[in-house]
Amino acid sequence: MSRNSFETMNIFPERFNAATVFIDSHVNEGRAKRPAIFCGERVVSYGDLHENVNRFGNVLLDRDIRMEERVAILLPDIPEFAFAFFGTMKTGAVAVPLNTLLGPNEYEYMLGDSRARLLVVHAALLAPLLPILGRLEHLKHVVVCGGDIGGYPRLEALLQNALPTLDTADTSRDDTAFWLYSSGTTGFPKGTVHLHHDMVVAADRYAIQTLGIEGSDLSFSVAKLFFAYGLGNGLYFPLRVGGTSVLLPDKPMPDAVFGVVDRYQPTIFYSVPTSYAALLQTAEREGRTSLGRVRMCVSAGEPLPKPLFDRWLARFGVEILGGIGSTEALHIFISNRPGEARGGSTGRMVPGYDARIVDDNGTELPPGEVGTLLIRGDSIASGYWNKHEQTKKTILGEWCDTRDKFRVDEEGFYTYAGRSDDMMKVGGQWVSPTELESVLQQHPAVLESGVVGIVDAQGLTNPAAYIVLKEGLAASPELALELQVFVRENTAPHHYSCWIEFIDDLPKTATGKIQRFKLRRMSGKQPMASQQGQTPSQPIMRGNVDLDEKSQREDLPAISRSELGVQADSIPITTRPMTDVVARLERLTTTEERWDHLSAYVRSQLAMVLGVDDPSSIDTESGFFDLGMDSTAAVAFTNRLEVGLGHSLPATLLFKYSSPNTLVDYIVDEVLAQNADRGAAFEVGQAADTSQSSSQGASREALNKVKRLSDQELEALIDRKLQR
Known part of the structure; x- marks a missing residue:
């Protein structure tokens, strides 16, 4: 038995429910009147939270939602998310938060894959679901929050009429508590299964032992609750210590974020590098140098560039504690410490987690050498729902293969070196190069393509597509713009921004595999390559190609459909x-x-x-x-x-x-x-x-x-x- 499993068995009783720790304990310990959540003009006390969690659980029981059945949650960052999340768990059912930024196809897949029997959705997010709801054979109930629409029952009225008391289901520490969907290299989301004890492990090891979060802290997270990162930051971390969370249901634009900082004076601020860069740009433009009472800034979701770390520290005098986590591990397992942060480094192991850096044969590597990071800890998911082969490839006994490339120095500081499978993290979202390549392959002008992540002037990653055209077709700025539109039309939102460059041939190994490292070396340096010996009049630059007025007004060059052998419905826009x-x-x-x-x-x-x-x-x-x-x-x-x-x-x-x-x-x-x-x-x-x-x-x-x-x-x- 591993050391971490032994510790968990001693910490948790056999019969255990997460809602007892995060919800019920505060009322039992006299914190009923203490604020748990601020959201706009709303103040939700721990007593209010406890009562509404119970009411939501009774709403489920009234609709015959049973233990282990899934309840899908499609809500912005509002108190009702907490009511639904913990109310579901308290009944023994399984909470399944869904990304609020997706489209009908993704929602149809997730709701069908999870076999959710009940969906609670905000009125503002219902529109993409309306065409698909009738096709979901397992979904029996839809409850709407925040508005009257479609004749669906209102959550607010149901809560008001439900009983405020609820017996906790007799669950074990290893019962399933919730899923988080994580996208993968295939492009299909994976239902990552987490157990009732996982949140306590993550909160104790990271929030308490690493960050030193206390009951007096006011937490504010830019990352949303449907993300594993945001779920801890904005919900169960502060609830673990009896602290308070500020929820922002709106888009985290810099002005809105600074408005929350000024109004509520949070002490701990969580964000992602993309947002930190936007906030810093706004602060530099407006001459802002204060974060109020913020004593600690935390970053994850993608690597934090050292220049961004340095500029933030110089302007605000507050370190950004960069770290790395995953949906599989639930939260951060390697992190910088307060007062010891190093720009460009991911930090050191979080207590209770272990790591190995191995080569392709699984042999552990010495400090300084780059290899694949394996981690071990008791918050790691039990597996992926209905994805046995992918579970076997990721969960290696008590170890989890992160597919991240890292190196560690003699002092135990880890440095990120890229993805083993060439996935890119763009704006905190994983982007698969093979998925983009398969989309581009559908365009009638594209022979083949290679996609990699390239780093811009801010140190943030963007997808870049290197295109080989079919014989007889010439590269042009107009065609590059057309390909960008084609990618936007056929991929999820976080794939929209894409650089386009044309080359004669893709660099490949003897076995035909694309040598992506050579494409990365070309990033930003490769002009639009000549095709058939022709020299282009201007280079193809980044995905947001800015054509001059004349080229914007001209028609795109015509491509004969009969020559390309395509049907009318595949003609570019x-x-x-x-x-x-x-x-x-x-x-x-x-x-x-x-x-x-x-x-x-x-x-x-x-x-x-x-x-x-x-x-x-x-x-x-x-x-x-x-x-x-x-x-x-x-x-x-x-x-x-x-x-x-x-x-x-x-x-x-x-x-x-x-x-x-x-x-x-x-x-x-x-x-x-x-x-x-x-x-x-x-x-x-x-x-x-x-x-x-x-x-x-x-x-x-x-x-x-x-x-x-x-x-x-x-x-x-x-x-x-x-x-x-």
Whole structure:
């Protein structure tokens, strides 16, 4: 028996339920009136928390949710998350928090895979689920929080009517308490199964013994509760010591984050490197040098660059304690210590965890050599739900293969060296290069591609795709932009930003494997490679290619569908016929009508991205970033507009057209005219691929489409043709 298992058996009784420690104990020990959660104007005391956890448990029992059955939780960072999370556990059922940033396909997979019988969802997050709910055979109950929608029962009313007392289920320390979905190299999320004792181990070893968190601390986490990292930071760490947590349900924009810091004066601040960089940029611009009462900053989710560590410390006088954790380990297992932090280092082992650095044969390596990190500790998941082979590859007896490359020095400080399987962590999310390559392979112009993570000037990782085109096709800035749009359309939100560069051949081993380390060496240095001996007129740079005005107005170069052997429905967005949105706009007769209709459409898309219930409440004169837009939301918003308008938009769109009104002006003046041109071109091109008689019919329709253009659109079309 391992040392850690022996310790756990002595700490935990055989019959154990996590809600007893994190919820019930505070009332029993006289902390009922102490604040547990601040959220906006709401203050939830430990007594309130205890009562509502019990009420939620009774809501489940009233609906015959039984032990070990799954309860899916799709909520922002609000007190109801805590009610549902611990209320589920207290009944012996299994809580399954879901990422709030996903789309219908991901939710359908997770809800089906988990066989959740009940879903509690916020009204603002329900829309992506509506098309799929009828296909989920195991889902029997949907409860909505935060608004009346679809006739579903309201959580608030159910809680109010439920009993405030609840007997704790007779669970063991090794019963399943909750799952956290973690994406993997296959692109399919894995249900990572955690037990009732896991949170206590993580909280005691890391929060208490490593960070020194106390009951007097006020914790604030930028990382959201559905992440393993944020779940500890914002919920069970402070609950373990009788402390208080501040929850921010909104997007963690710098102004909002600093607003929480100023209003609530937290003492411990948790974030990720991407957010730290954004906060630092804002502070430098505004001359801010204080974090109030913050005594400790913590970072995880991706490696913390040393320049960022140094600049933060110089400006605020507070160290960022970088560390590494995982969904499988539940939280951080290697970390810097207060007063001993080293920039660029992940720190030392957290008490209660062990590590080995091994080579490809499993042989332990000496200090200074890079190898794969294996860890051991009693918060490690029992496995992946219904993924036996992947469980065997990750859980190696009492050891867990992190697939991270590390080295350790003689003093026991660990330094991150990359991913064993070439996964990239971008904005705290794992991104699989093979998944992006498989998407790019679907584009009719791409022969093959190699994707790696490259580091920008801030020290943060971004995906870069090196493209080999099919014979006879030439590289161009327009094609690079088209490929970026194609990636955005066919991948999850955190894959949107992608550099594109063209090369003649991918570097490979003798067995045909891509040598990604050679691609990484090219990062940012490789200009757009010549193709067929031709020298391009300008390089392909980062994913947000900023074309000049002329190249933005020109049509993308046509690629014959018959030459590529593809069907009409696989044609890239830039050569497709007009969308329903554009068709509706073209039926309007005046510019004013078009402007008003388009303004309403832009507001509706913006509301969906920002989580605004009433699109008409959006101030169209305000700047996008003043309305709460962040970089992730900006990409999602741009992607929605591209799909709706059938038009590639520049990645710098919201910087050039910084308010909804200026954006609508741009779309009316530029995009609609180009779409009209492309729609006619599509009809003509389609005709060229069919028989002469059908060609004549299609051509007549294309000519009719041109006839329907306004004078302004027709003039723009003629100008572009003359420029060629």
